Amino acid sequence: MCLEPEDHMVWYDRTKALSTERLHNLDLYWRDNFENSVHQELHSMVQMILVERGEQTLEMKRQEQIKELNRSLRLSNPFGRVVSGFKSVFTTRTKS
Secondary structure: OOOOHHHHHHHHHHHHOOOHHHHHHHHHHHHHHOOOHHHHHHHHHHHHHHHHOOOOOHHHHHHHHHHHHHHHHHHOOHHHHHHHHHHHHHHHHHHO
16 A cells, blocks of 8 residues: 555645654654554655755664764774774874
């Protein structure tokens, strides 16, 4: 079950007319409450419009947080600290 092309354009125009704050609220709502493919399609519209406006979606924020956590995890073991130390030595020499 998907939106018909005419319905898709109507919902896209309605969604695009919403404020950025409202789009963020919808992004949160649709992330937790979709039940079928139409709901997923509406959520995708919200995400696409947020990206067009230069905003971060919840998924983008989540991926950024995962990236930072993975980086912290890599640096939290002894080998990671040694590699980080080497990198900092080389970056301070090139900046001087």
